[in-house]
Amino acid sequence: MAGRRDGVFEREPARRVFAQELKESRVHFKEGQDEKSPSFILLPTGARCNRVFIAGTLTEKKKQGEQNMFYRARVVDPTGTFFVMAGSYQPEAMQQVARLEPPCFVAVVGKPNVYQTPDGAVLISIRCESITRVDKDIRDQWVLDCAKATLDRIESSAGTPDGERARREYTIDPGLFRKMVYEALAQLKI
Amino acid sequence: MDFSHTAERISQKITSHGHSVEKSGIEAKLRRLVDEFGVPPAEAERTVMNELAREFGLPVSQGSGGGGAVEQKSLAALANGEWVTVECKVVALTASPSPAIAQTGIVADESAAMRFVVWSRANAPHLEEGKWYRLESAVVDEYRGMLNLKVHSGTTIREVPHEGSLKPKITPVAGLAPGVTSVRGKVVQEWEATHDRILQSGMIADETGAARFVIWKEEGLERLNPGSVYTIYYATVDDFNGRLSLTLNSATVVPEEGDIEVNTGSESFQGAFVHLAPGSGLVRRCPVEGCNRVLSRQNYCPVHEIQSRYHYDLRIKGWLDNGEETREILVSRGQTEGLVGMSLDQARELAENNPLGMDEVFLRFREALVGRYLSCRGRQIDNRLLVSACEILHYQPEQLADLLNRAGGSL
Numbered sequence: 001m002a003g004r005r006d007g008v009f010e011r012e013p014a015r016r017v018f019a020q021e022l023k024e025s026r027v028h029f030k031e032g033q034d035e036k037s038p039s040f041i042l043l044p045t046g047a048r049c050n051r052v053f054i055a056g057t058l059t060e061k062k063k064q065g066e067q068n069m070f071y072r073a074r075v076v077d078p079t080g081t082f083f084v085m086a087g088s089y090q091p092e093a094m095q096q097v098a099r100l101e102p103p104c105f106v107a108v109v110g111k112p113n114v115y116q117t118p119d120g121a122v123l124i125s126i127r128c129e130s131i132t133r134v135d136k137d138i139r140d141q142w143v144l145d146c147a148k149a150t151l152d153r154i155e156s157s158a159g160t161p162d163g164e165r166a167r168r169e170y171t172i173d174p175g176l177f178r179k180m181v182y183e184a185l186a187q188l189k190i
Numbered sequence: 191m192d193f194s195h196t197a198e199r200i201s202q203k204i205t206s207h208g209h210s211v212e213k214s215g216i217e218a219k220l221r222r223l224v225d226e227f228g229v230p231p232a233e234a235e236r237t238v239m240n241e242l243a244r245e246f247g248l249p250v251s252q253g254s255g256g257g258g259a260v261e262q263k264s265l266a267a268l269a270n271g272e273w274v275t276v277e278c279k280v281v282a283l284t285a286s287p288s289p290a291i292a293q294t295g296i297v298a299d300e301s302a303a304m305r306f307v308v309w310s311r312a313n314a315p316h317l318e319e320g321k322w323y324r325l326e327s328a329v330v331d332e333y334r335g336m337l338n339l340k341v342h343s344g345t346t347i348r349e350v351p352h353e354g355s356l357k358p359k360i361t362p363v364a365g366l367a368p369g370v371t372s373v374r375g376k377v378v379q380e381w382e383a384t385h386d387r388i389l390q391s392g393m394i395a396d397e398t399g400a401a402r403f404v405i406w407k408e409e410g411l412e413r414l415n416p417g418s419v420y421t422i423y424y425a426t427v428d429d430f431n432g433r434l435s436l437t438l439n440s441a442t443v444v445p446e447e448g449d450i451e452v453n454t455g456s457e458s459f460q461g462a463f464v465h466l467a468p469g470s471g472l473v474r475r476c477p478v479e480g481c482n483r484v485l486s487r488q489n490y491c492p493v494h495e496i497q498s499r500y501h502y503d504l505r506i507k508g509w510l511d512n513g514e515e516t517r518e519i520l521v522s523r524g525q526t527e528g529l530v531g532m533s534l535d536q537a538r539e540l541a542e543n544n545p546l547g548m549d550e551v552f553l554r555f556r557e558a559l560v561g562r563y564l565s566c567r568g569r570q571i572d573n574r575l576l577v578s579a580c581e582i583l584h585y586q587p588e589q590l591a592d593l594l595n596r597a598g599g600s601l
Contacts, residue, residue, distance in 0.1 A: 010573060011509055011516040014464050053462050053511060055561065107561025109464045130465065132560045140585045141563050145462075147593045149513045182597040188590055 012038055014053035014109055016146035019080030020180050021045060022052070022124050027169045028114045041112050041124070045150060045177055046157030046166035052126060053109050054082055055134060055142035058102045071097040073131075075108060078143060078184035084108055086128040093128040100133060107134045107142070140188055147181045154178060193220040196235050200242065209246045216242070249326075249346040262324075266301035268339075270332045276339070277324045278304075279356055280317050281424050282440045285408060293317055296370050296424045296440050297339060298356060303370035303424050305440075306339040314341050322352035335429040336368040358423050364398035364453075366436070368429040373401075373436070374421045376452050377414045379576070382483045383493065389413060393571070394420075394436065395452040400569055401427075403436040411439065416480065419446040433572060457570035459519075460583065461512035463559045470507045471552035472537045474500040504534050506555065510564060510575075518574045519566055525580045530558045 027042040040048040056077040064070055070087035071094055086093040093110075100106065110126040117123060154174050157163025197216040204211045216238060223234035243249065262275045281303065283295035293308040293316070306328075308314050317323060326346040328339050341347065358372040366373070378400065380392040390413040391404040403425070405411055414420060425441040427434055469484060476483045476491040477499045483491050484503075491497050506521035506529065527533050532540075537551045544550040563583040569576045 011465075011511070011518075013514055013516050014462070014511045016513045053464055053513070107462070109560070130556075130560050132557055134561045137585045138561060138563065141583065142462075144585070144589050144593060145513070145563070147597065148589075151593070151596055178597055182594065185590060185594050185597060189587075 012050035014051040015043065015047060015049040016142070016149040017043060017049065017052055017054070018146055018150060018180060018184060019054075019056075019077045019082050021079075021150065021177055022082065022112065023080060024170065024172060025049075025112070025124055026114065026122055027165075041114055042162065042166055042169065043153065044166055044170040044172050045153035045174065046160060046163030047153050048162050049112060051109065051111050051129075053107070053142075054126070054146075055105065055107045055139045056082065057139070058100055058104050058106045058131075060102055061097055061100065070094070073097055073102075073128075075106060077146075078187045079180050082108070083123065083125040084110065084128050084131065085125050086131070090128055093130055096131045097128070100131065105134050105136055105139045106131050107138060143184055143188055147185050150177060150181050191221070191224060191231075193217045193224075196220055196231065200235065200239050203239065204242055204246065204248075207246065207248050209248075211242060249348075264301035265297070265299050265304050265339075268304070268330045268337060270330055270337060272330045273327055274330055274339075275324070275326045276328065277322060277350055277352075279322045279352065280306075280319050281356070281358075282442065283317070283319050284440045295319070296426070297323075298358065298370070298424065300356065303358065303372075304337055304339050305333075305370060305426060306341060308341040309343070312341050312343045312345060314345065314347055317347070322350050324348045324350045334368065336370075336426070360421070362398040363394070363396045363401050366401055366427050366434055368427050368434070370424050370440075371427050371436075372421070372423045373425065374419070374446065374450070376419045376450055377403075377416050378452055380416045380480070380482070392416070393569075394422075395569075397451050397453055399453050400571070401434055401436055402571060403438055405438045408439055413480065414438075414443065415445075419448065419450050420444060421446055453569075456567070457575060458565065458567040459510055459512070459517045459570075459575055460563070460565045461510040461515075461517070463508055463562050463564050464511045464516075465509040466552070466556045466560055467507040467509070467518075468552075470505060471555045472534075472541050472548045473503050473505060475503050477501060502534060502538055504532075504537055506530075506559065508559070510566060516573065517566075517570070519564075519568075519577050519580075520574065521566075521577045521580060525577055529564075529580060529582065530555055532558075 021044060024044045025041045030039045031037050038050045040050050043049050056075040059074050059076050061071055061073040064072055068088055073084040075082040075084050086097045108128060109130045110128040112124055112126055115123045154177055197213050200216050201211050201213045219238050220234050223229040224231055265278060268274055278297040278299045281296050281298045286294055290310055291307055292310040296303055297306045328341050328345045331338050331340055360374050361371045363373055363375055375394040375396040378393050378395045387407050389405045389407045389411060393400050394403050421444045423442040425436045425438050427436055474485045476485055476494055476497050478494045481494060485491050485500055489497055489500060504523045504526045506526050508519060510517045510519050541548045541551055564580060565583050566575055566577045566580045568578040
């Protein structure tokens with residue numbers, strides 16, 4: 001977990017998380033009272049998450065809005081779909097999206113946000129900091145990386161405060177995520 | 191209660207000043223104070239000592255706390271909160287930071303060195319650099335994790351003769367701790383000054399490790415030459431928010447002949463490259479000797495103003511992230527060319543023939559690097575890695591089998 005020492009800047013790490021797990025996240029909170037304090041979502045496998053790093057296939061991008069134009073993009077991994085957004089507050093990311101032609105492999109760094117629609121459904125979208133075109137080699141590396149990180153979280157969550165909290169807040173059987181990891185890996189060629 | 195030891199101690203102190211005194215008399219006075227008047231023994235000792243000191247015209251200890259006689263100690267044996275008597279040499283005097291402080295600097299004996307502070311209110315005699323003094327009833331306290339010797343109005347100071355010269359012990363850089371230390375090392379890096387008052391900052395290294403150093407602007411102080419070896423006597427090592435830093439203002443810096451082996455750093459870190467920071471790509475550097483700072487778009491150097499005869503360089507500044515931790519990495523030209531597959535000349539050509547100029551190089555770097563898995567090795571300071579070797583990682587199929595077993599193991 002990223003600690004904060006005065007004077008030394010520590011960047012929040014980007015969690016590796018599969019789409020299916022991110023989709024199940026509901027709990028979000030802020031550390032500290034300060035306006036600049038980082039905000040987190042709590043992953044069901046028991047880790048706080050301020051930023052994500054994902055790799056997958058960009059399948060669709062859509063320009064929306066007139067005055068405040070923004071891009072909505074869908075990035076697919078072996079377990080599901082990430083919803084990626086790049087708005088006028090992320091001009092660099094928006095320009096990057098503009099240059100991409102789906103379908104292609106991309107790596108995305110961004111911050112997850114929890115939204116509640118008027119009819120009560122919860123949506124998680126990723127506010128894009130950077131999206132770059134990558135090759136299949138990197139996508140496959142990411143699947144391994146994400147599988148390992150997810151298994152690590154499942155296996156270590158029992159002892160940590162965030163892990164305990166996730167167990168209280170989410171009623172999902174951690175075994176389900178183990179299965180998700182297995183199925184994601186099974187799609188890669190040995 | 192037996193007062194003979196205490197009496198002996200007092201009598202020795204008086205005798206050491208060249209006076210003679212009856213031990214039995216001292217003992218009687220002590221007994222009277224303790225037994226009849228219920229005075230604590232330590233306070234009784236102080237009372238009797240002061241009474242005799244006044245009688246013989248000796249300096250009187252006015253200290254109100256601590257009490258009792260203090261044994262002479264070596265500097266290395268001092269602990270926070272103690273009242274002490276020491277014999278030490280003033281090895282450096284530094285500018286007083288406040289009118290409340292008459293003198294500050296560094297004292298040393300054979301065992302160690304330490305910062306000292308003489309309060310203005312102490313009305314103490316002016317200490318001279320290079321002389322030995324006996325300080326009685328000085329107070330040891332702690333400031334920013336390092337011990338300090340405080341000279342207050344109750345401290346008696348006497349110059350003492352001392353035979354032989356003082357040879358400071360050289361500490362390996364890896365073994366630095368807050369306090370006053372002497373090191374021998376090579377200036378391996380010079381950094382852009384982050385503050386007006388900084389004359390120079392950078393990194394110094396020996397065979398064991400590296401540490402940052404800073405020299406604050408002060409009259410008569412000179413910058414160190416990058417690449418040269420120095421022996422630095424009596425620098426202060428600060429622990430400021432968990433970072434160790436050598437401040438050389440108090441130090442005597444002696445240039446050394448020749449070169450030494452330095453620890454090139456063996457920290458390594460693997461992760462995804464998640465952010466390319468501004469200032470990466472093609473940069474222009476200040477041509478003034480020993481400066482080498484990166485110029486702004488308008489060719490402005492923070493120190494040497496507008497420079498039109500700059501030279502070009504390539505570098506990467508950015509963040510590696512393994513999902514749990516992050517490292518800021520700094521990659522210099524040699525490694526950068528290999529990672530992005532672009533030489534300095536190619537980058538210059540690209541910048542010259544493109545409407546975006548140097549920004550185009552930055553954008554190419556970003557497309558080539560962000561999202562890639564890298565393995566970097568180099569010297570680490572805090573969470574910044576100064577990369578000396580770096581490679582792009584590739585998919586390793588053998589990991590897949592392991593992970594499948596791990597995930598499937600308890601299905």
